[in-house]
Amino acid sequence: MTTRADRPRRRNQVLSREQVLDAAIELLDSGGEGALTVRAMTERLATGSGAVYHHVGTRNELLDAATETIVAAALAAKPHQTGAAPEQEIRAVALALFDAIAEHRWLATRLTLQIVRNPAGPVTVEVFERIGRQVGALGVPRASWFNATSTLVHYILGAVSQHARLDGDTAGEPSDVDREEFFNALSTTWRELDAETYPFMHAIVDQAKEHDDREQFLAGIAIVLDGLARLR
Amino acid sequence: MTTRADRPRRRNQVLSREQVLDAAIELLDSGGEGALTVRAMTERLATGSGAVYHHVGTRNELLDAATETIVAAALAAKPHQTGAAPEQEIRAVALALFDAIAEHRWLATRLTLQIVRNPAGPVTVEVFERIGRQVGALGVPRASWFNATSTLVHYILGAVSQHARLDGDTAGEPSDVDREEFFNALSTTWRELDAETYPFMHAIVDQAKEHDDREQFLAGIAIVLDGLARLR
């Protein structure tokens, strides 16, 4: 007789791929890429290293899978609004990525790496599809779809990473104090540059200090969208 | 008596910072970031590991210094053409970076990292200054200089990294065969996507295959420049 319990054939599965990924994301959120070590994973999960390799794979695959998980969630959280203007949909997707990176600062580097070196991967495909459709809806001629979408995606990624500038191996969210300190240090360095050879840096030093990240991000998108409008 | 020879106080200096950086760049060019190990450096230079730390610093500083060296050389090779149109100067700077990355594929990742997490560093400053001046010359109002320049730089970096997509830990230049193989694999993957959920990817699959990297890059810049023109 086979009872219901042993049907699934996997007796004591105590660890799932999802749990492994959750642990990885927690580690990354709390201490950046440097905090994601196989040993830290085994401690947090109370397992051997083989368990991690069994459920997900190498450290690199772990990083990629964590990235995919978060990007998928971020995009799913802002589903396509039927009837919305294409510009609005593009902004929604861009801001979804922007916010995801604000919450998971390690994502800035990883997202760029994924799109740059894995154009066949789910992250690239998902982002391109979401943005690309709107480029069509915007009236850009079909022959320019690829160029136009690439330009937008490149801009979004570049900007989104830039704004997560405090990323890397530091923990937690950047406090307002951190932010102010950072910009104070930055404007000091820029002001110390030779005024003759770096007139432009001197000219923008105050704008850099006062700008709002999100606002600047949207302003940049508006610039690119204006450029795309000319393709019609 | 002091002879001329011992005046510089440094007797037997057999290694220079420049030699250390040259070795690092050769290693990076031949095998990507993975090939740059301290041990490989000591073998190539026939020294102890301390010598590397003495002349440059940690592995990370080595990577940064190598990046600075190449970016500085790339920008210096295309000096500002007095009298040239600002659009042309922007294209020149962008292509200088594009070509530098084509020659040193590991630079794609590193350049992005530098600009993203080290806005006070020489690489960021140099690129911003070169591009920013032209934004002013383009007639963009002063209040938008920072935004406009950031947008351009973000686009350039994003695109330039994307086009170096075969980077990473592989060696040498990508051959035409590599390139074709790569795009065949890519279009196969894209075609395998569900046509209902990914109509856009299906629509662009041929454009992606046939596009010219450099041409697309310039087309993207033209789009952003068109957008900037609206700010006047």
Add this chain to the structure above:
DNA sequence: ACCTGAACACCGTTCAAGT
């Protein structure tokens, strides 16, 4: 000042062995 190189404290990954 410039450099050596052993020693240290980590890594990621594999794999025989267990259940």
Add this chain to the structure above:
DNA sequence: ACCTGAACACCGTTCAAGT
């Protein structure tokens, strides 16, 4: 199938010691 954890082959970095 799922998991353990010792063993392996690497890392980057430091630092006493040499010249």
